Amino acid sequence: MNTRNSIRKSTSPTVSERLRTKRELEVMKYKPCPPTPRRKDYVTEYLKRKIDSKGDGIARPIYFNYPTRLSKYYDPKRTSTYFRQLYSVGECIGEGSFGIVYRARNRENNKYYAIKMTKCYVTVLPNYDEIRCLEKVGVHENLVRYYFAWQEKAVIYMQLELCALSLATYTKYYHKLSNPQLWNIFIDMLKALEHLHSRNIIHLDIKPDNIMMSKDGVYKLGDFGMLRDLNEPTLVNGLRSSKNSEGDAKYLAKEVLQAIYTPAADVFSLGISMLELACDIILPGDGPMWHYLRDGTFTSEYFKLVPMKLREVICKMMVPQSEQRPSVISIFKMSNVKRATIAQISRVNYYTVWKADHPEDETEPFIVRINTPPRETNGDEGTAMPPPTAVCVTPPKAVSGVIVHGL
Structure with a gap:
């Protein structure tokens, strides 16, 4: 901004x-007028389509000093993204100029997280900055916890603590x-x-x-x-x-x-x-x-x-x-x-x-879903994912200089 x-x-x-x-x-009887809406930016829409077409579509973890890995249940041969394969995605809980945040349940450990994803017309470099700083920040009781990040095509995803x-x-x-x-x-x-x-x-x-x-x-x-x-x-x-x-x-x-x-x-x-x-x-x-x-x-x-x-x-x-x-x-x-x-x-x-005062907020947050649970294998979409108890990503304490693993 x-x-x-x-x-x-x-x-x-x-x-x-x-x-x-x-x-x-x-x-107030007459509230202030809302901001004038911006007209549609056709150049931005064109760039969005162009950037979204880049890459091979395979998800890769992003890290600097603490190597992470993707779930063993991720099947890169499937057309659906890592996000849709590994998470049951609920409602949008936040949106800004450069990103959007969803409430999501990890299918591996059945825990809820906030998944932040960049909008595909946004350059990835500032998000590398953010991930790099978050690794350095570490864990603290009064900071929203960062778990790990991955990239598919031109979109970066971050798994964060859900408050x-x-x-x-x-x-x-x-x-x-x-x-x-x-x-x-x-x-x-x-x-x-x-x-x-x-x-x-x-x-x-x-x-x-x-x-x-x-x-x-x-x-x-x-x-x-x-x-x-x-x-x-x-x-x-x-x-x-x-x-x-x-x-x-x-x-x-x-x-x-x-x-x-x-x-x-x-x-x-x-x-x-x-x-x-x-x-x-x-x-x-x-x-x-x-x-x-x-x-x-x-x-x-x-x-x-x-x-x-x-x-x-x-x-x-x-x-x-x-x-x-x-x-x-x-x-x-x-x-x-x-x-x-x-x-x-x-x-x-x-x-x-x-x-x-808000008991209705305690109801199941996934009434409306933007994706469906993984189906049983039909021979060409990979294997269905059983309900294991292991956490998706547990960064080890080894040191690496790699930013996007596998690129």
Whole structure:
């Protein structure tokens, strides 16, 4: 998402606008008009068909340092893809400009996962960047877990942990989050950032949409499409990355527009995300109010809605000068945060609240399927897959420099 041109507007200190809350937007008689739909891009459609025709159609695992393998039940002779052969695919649970995410059940271990697949007109290089960073990130309780990736033709697939819902969805129904819940979210996200920053990796797209809630009530940072490894900011295997390193403008630190990428950008994004969650406000994506929130003088009435101890921390995280923002380690050392961290020993599972109010969401999610289960062998489609108990992919700890195995 290129936000430079839309944001660089007048920074007049006189701001007559006021921020609206999400609840106010719900009760408005006349809601704002939706964006004007774009006309059909025939060039893009042509490229999509052209790219989709490339390759031999055989699935191959993608890895850099931790070799992975495809399931032994995958039959490359069949016309159906690895995705359709190995997964019972349910509904779409997310879609962006470059990819789409499905809820799917792995036929081998009968577990549910989120399968992210790129749209076939998207270049694969940025996704190699993402996979490479995810291997380096590893496993952490407060990060959506990455399992493995594979490629068929021009499409890349990633198997990820499936969470219950995002905070963006949760806050559509619950406009007032309690003080303990705000601290739970904040502490969990600090732990996620501490893990990333310790590996010199920054997220660059922190926002409520990308903060997931598990059924255990744990908050996890997800959507790693903007991950940047600060050790190698521009080159990946000798090739210059084409990744667009600007996230959602509403949560973006101002210095990112000047291509200044530091952990402080994540600190700002988390701070302004907590402001949104605490106040239930609709953040601007551009214009004078966007600058007003980033010039250090924002004194809105909504700040009063933020619990005082949390407000003190947020204000420090939203300092305009990136070098003056505290690091995640420094934030953990603040007295207010220390007390909140200790209080995490006994915390409420707020997913149970959601579950009680939305029992219909507990029904079988695969009522509508986009593929059919594998049929019994008929002699020319390979063998049917029995129900084994082994996990599809368990990356060993060997080291390899291969990107796409088998190419």
